[in-house]
Amino acid sequence: xxxxxxxxxxxxxxxxxxxxxxxxxxxxxxxxxxxxxxxxxxxxxxxxxxxxxxxxxxxxxxxxxxxxxxxxxxxxxxxxxxxxxxxxxxxxxxxxxxxxxxxxxxxxxxxxxxxxxxxxxxxxxxxxxxxxxxxxxxxxxxxxxxxxxxxxxxxxxxxxxxxxxxxxxxxxxxxxxxxxxxxxxxxxxxxxxxxxxxxxxxxxxxxxxxxxxxxxxxxxxxxxxxxxxxxxxxxxxxxxxxxxxxxxxxx
Ligand code: NI
Numbered sequence: 001x002x003x004x005x006x007x008x009x010x011x012x013x014x015x016x017x018x019x020x021x022x023x024x025x026x027x028x029x030x031x032x033x034x035x036x037x038x039x040x041x042x043x044x045x046x047x048x049x050x051x052x053x054x055x056x057x058x059x060x061x062x063x064x065x066x067x068x069x070x071x072x073x074x075x076x077x078x079x080x081x082x083x084x085x086x087x088x089x090x091x092x093x094x095x096x097x098x099x100x101x102x103x104x105x106x107x108x109x110x111x112x113x114x115x116x117x118x119x120x121x122x123x124x125x126x127x128x129x130x131x132x133x134x135x136x137x138x139x140x141x142x143x144x145x146x147x148x149x150x151x152x153x154x155x156x157x158x159x160x161x162x163x164x165x166x167x168x169x170x171x172x173x174x175x176x177x178x179x180x181x182x183x184x185x186x187x188x189x190x191x192x193x194x195x196x197x198x199x200x201x202x203x204x205x206x207x208x209x210x211x212x213x214x215x216x217x218x219x220x221x222x223x224x225x226x227x228x229x230x231x232x233x234x235x236x237x238x239x240x241x242x243x244x245x246x247x248x249x250x251x
Contacts, residue, residue, distance in 0.1 A: 001058045002049065011099065014058050020243040021101045022059045022235075023092070024048045025117065026109035027066035030074030032166030032192070032211040033185040036174050037076045038064065040110040043170050044144050046177045047231045048107050055236035063092060067112040070197050073204040082116045089120035097137060104139045105239055111164070112197070117141050140242050145169065147234035150227060157223050161191045163214025165207075169227055171216045176224030191215045 001014060003021070026041030036042065041064035048059045068079035080088065093104050106117060121139040128137055145151050154162060154169040162168060175182050192211035197203065 001052055001056075003058055003060045006058075011058075015100045018056070018058070018243060019101055020057070020103040020105060020239060021096055022048050022051075022057055022105045022107055022239060023063060023096075024059065024109070025063040025066065025089075025106045025113065027068045027079075027113060028064055029068035029071040029077045029079070029110075030210045031171065032214070032216055033187070033209045034183040034216050035166045035171050035210075036178070036181060036183075039166075039170050039174055040066070042109070042177065043173045044107040044109040046173055047144050047147075047228055047235060050228055051232045051235045051239075054232070055239070057236070057239050060092075060096065063089070063106075066110050067116055068110075070112075070200055070203040071210070073200040074210050082119075085113075085116050086120040086123060089117060090123055093120075093124055093139065102136045102138065103242055103245070105242055106139065106141045107235065108141055108143045109170070111143065114141065114143070138242075138245065142235075142238060144231055144235075147231045147238060149230045149234055153227060153230050157226070158215075158218050161213075161215030161218055163192060163194070163212055165212035165214060166192070166210060166216050167214045168216050168218040168223070172219035172221065172224030173227055174224070175219055175221040176228055179221055182221070185209075187211075187215060187217055190217070 024044035026044055028037055030037060031039040041062050045062045051057060052059050065078050065080050066085060068077050071077040072079055096104060118141060124139060158168045192214055194213040195206050
């Protein structure tokens, strides 16, 4: 079930049987010469939207901008500073909690978001603690590649040239979902360099075409489909386990 394609009455009906909501979260940032700018929010959205076709889960609108300041010297990148990102995640969560959702499952598509999302959770838990609210409210962060079986599959598919940015696995997922948007380029070098992540000018100087350690030329829609299938199975299981956590005194 997709929240944005539902009515308020349908959401009220869903809340009568579940208080768990899945929120795809990512970043809108350059992904090398062939990766879509939306890659990091498209991947969790593709997986979550696919999962809700067979699992009884509700998926909130995708939070599609995040921690991308180091990519700002590549056109099309949109970034939130950490304080803005935390404030926005907080209000997103407070809105859903206001309706009765007390288990918020963030399915993340951007490694650079992790520290700030966790800090936003800490702010929400601090509020609950100072207010002395009853148990029950919980946030969970899961990177899609950390879903059970996904990284091991990616390692088998891409034994070399996976890298850490504009990876063939994430690009393969977008190719599977959007085959009309597949791009081609001559990569030089075939596998991109690796190194630290600092500010925008340093990033562009180190990583001329935007990739880090990756060879996106290895991506195929078929491999993307395999990754999505593994991620969907694991996501449905993981959301069910989170939802089933005991919350005595939750009322
Ligand atoms: Ni990415």
